[in-house]
Amino acid sequence: MDIGIGLPNTVPGTEAHTLVDWARRAEEAGFSTLGTIGRLVYPGYEELIALTAAAVVTSRIRLTTSVLLGPLHTNTALLAKQAATLDRISEGRLVLGIGLGARGDDYTTSGLPTKGRGDRLSEQLAEMRRIWSGEERGFAGAIGPSPVRDGGPPLIVGGSSERSLRRAARLGDGWIMTAGTPEMFAGQGPAADAAWREAGRPGKPRKLSLAYYALGPDARARADAYLLDYYGFMGEVAHQVAEAAAVGPEMVRSYATGFAEAGCDELIFVPTASTPDQLDLLAEAIA
Template structure:
């Protein structure tokens, strides 16, 4: 199983230089990917821009939106162009992870309704794949640039419902769980695999998951301070999410073992702080 690390793009007060140093550190430490989480109404950096900056200071590590809230991007052709641009600029390292999103304030701020977002999401995915395939749209031809990877950037879809699993099988290359226990992952992954087989797809979908972490002397306070704020709109559930964060090396190791046993192909540890020691501490914990 590959082990990735999140870029602290949503951690408040993270300075731009810290993002770039974090990306360099993560690549030097051997992590498989730099992930980002997405939200509009919060103090954080937009994912595609943050990963573009990371692409400029790295050369090997994958760059994954884990996930970007696609329905907020109503111009699917433009989103396809942005994704293809980042994928080509990074030499094919970009992985587009997308999900529906569920926060009313993000949609309200975008002038959108949450109703019908599943249908709009599928239409977006179909249009983006047509753009990446080079479909002509006007006198000048198709919408470029042409992606490095045939068919466009690797497309990973989030969601935990049967409809989400069907979308993965019909339109995606893989699936990602945005949060939850290893047991929850294994159960949902079985549903993804079943939908994949039912759709007549060959091989198996790539399956990813996220897990929050914070390490060091003040790990618990750091995790609580960030996650209780970030997920405050969920009420008591925010405390459960904060409590699940890996705040010791033993917790990190147990998550790695359990997710790997559950069939996870890549586990991305999302930071709850942006201190310069966090990358090194996580690398030591999984060594």
Template sequence: MDIGVGLPSVIRGVAGETVLEWARSADQAGFSSLATLDRLVYDNYDSLTTLAAAAAVTERARLLTSILISPLQANTALFAKQAATIDRLSGGRLVLGVAAGSRPDDFRASGIEMGGRGNRIEAQVAEARAIWSGERRGFAGGIGPSLPAAPPILMGGHSPAAINRAARLADGWISGGGGVEMFRHGVAAFRAAWQAAGRSGEPKIVSLTYYALGSRADELADRYLSDYYGFAPPYAQLVLRNAAVGEAKLRSTVDALAEIGCSEVVLAPCGADLEQLKELRTVVGK
């Protein structure tokens, strides 16, 4: 199982240089991916812009949106061009994880209807792939930059509709931070849907897992997750209960995910201090 790390770009008040130092250090340490979370109405950095910056200071790790609320990207042609630019500048390292989103304030602030967002994702993925294939769009040809291959697309979500959509359209599925048992049930449903859709090959299956280490681990996890998921307090408590807080919980969570068949776990920090990354390296052997 690959082990990726989330960048602290969604933690309130984090300095830009800290985000880039995380990216540099994690890339040099050998983490498989550098990941961003997405949200509009929050004190965080934009996901795609953050990955573009990370691409400039890294060489090896994949650049993963885990996940991007892609229905907020209303101009699919522009979105596809931005994604292709990151992919080209990074040497083909972009992996797009997308999902429908669940926070009404994000949609209200963007002026986009929340209803119908699942259908919009389907149309968006089809259009983006057509653009990346070089489909002609005007007298000058297609929308560049041209790519040797389209970025892989993963889809998130635990509802039956989201899982079936991922099985039909995506290259794999991303589980949210609800813990090992939520992941276990989601994987079973996704694999069944993958087979029912007549898909061949092995899909990529990713788990987003929050972690906190050190003497302040409980405080960091409670403060961050209660704030970030404050729009849905019961879910915030679910995520907090299942976060990998402390070395023992982190080790047992990683082991359990690997046993279930996780392709990659993305360990998202609850604190922005670089000590969190250093301690993580010690625990996971990076």
């Protein structure tokens, strides 16, 4: 199983230079990918722009939106162009994780209804595939640039509902579970495999997951401060998310082992603080 690390693009107070330094040091530490969290109404950095900054200072590490909220990008042609541009700048390292999100305010602020957003996402995924294939759209031809990989960047679709799993199987290259525990992944992963088989796809989907973490003497306080704020709109569930965060080296290693045994292909540990020690301590914990 590959182990990636989140870019702290949604951690409040994170300076721009911190994102750039984090990206460079994550690659040096050997993490498989840099993941970003998508949310509109929150004091964080937009994912594609943050990953473009990361692409400029790295050369090997994958760049994964985990996940970008697709329906907020109502101009699908423009989103496809932006993703292809980042894919080209990074020389094919983009992995476009995409989903719906759980916060109504992101949609309200955008002047968009939440009803029907799943259908809109399905249409969007199919449309991006057509654009990346080079389908002509006007006098000048196709919408460019063309992605590095034929068919475009890998599409990893998020969501735990039956419809989301079917969407991932029909239109994606894989599936990603939002932050949780190995036990949660063990329960949802087989459903993703089953949807893949039912869609007539060969092999298995690439399966990813997020897991929040904090390390160091004040790990629990750091995890709680961020997660109870970020997920505050969910009420009591926010406490469950915070409790599931890996808050010690042994818990980090246990999560890595548990997710691997449950069939996860890549686990992205998402930081709840952006101080440099968090990256170093995670690298030490999984070494």
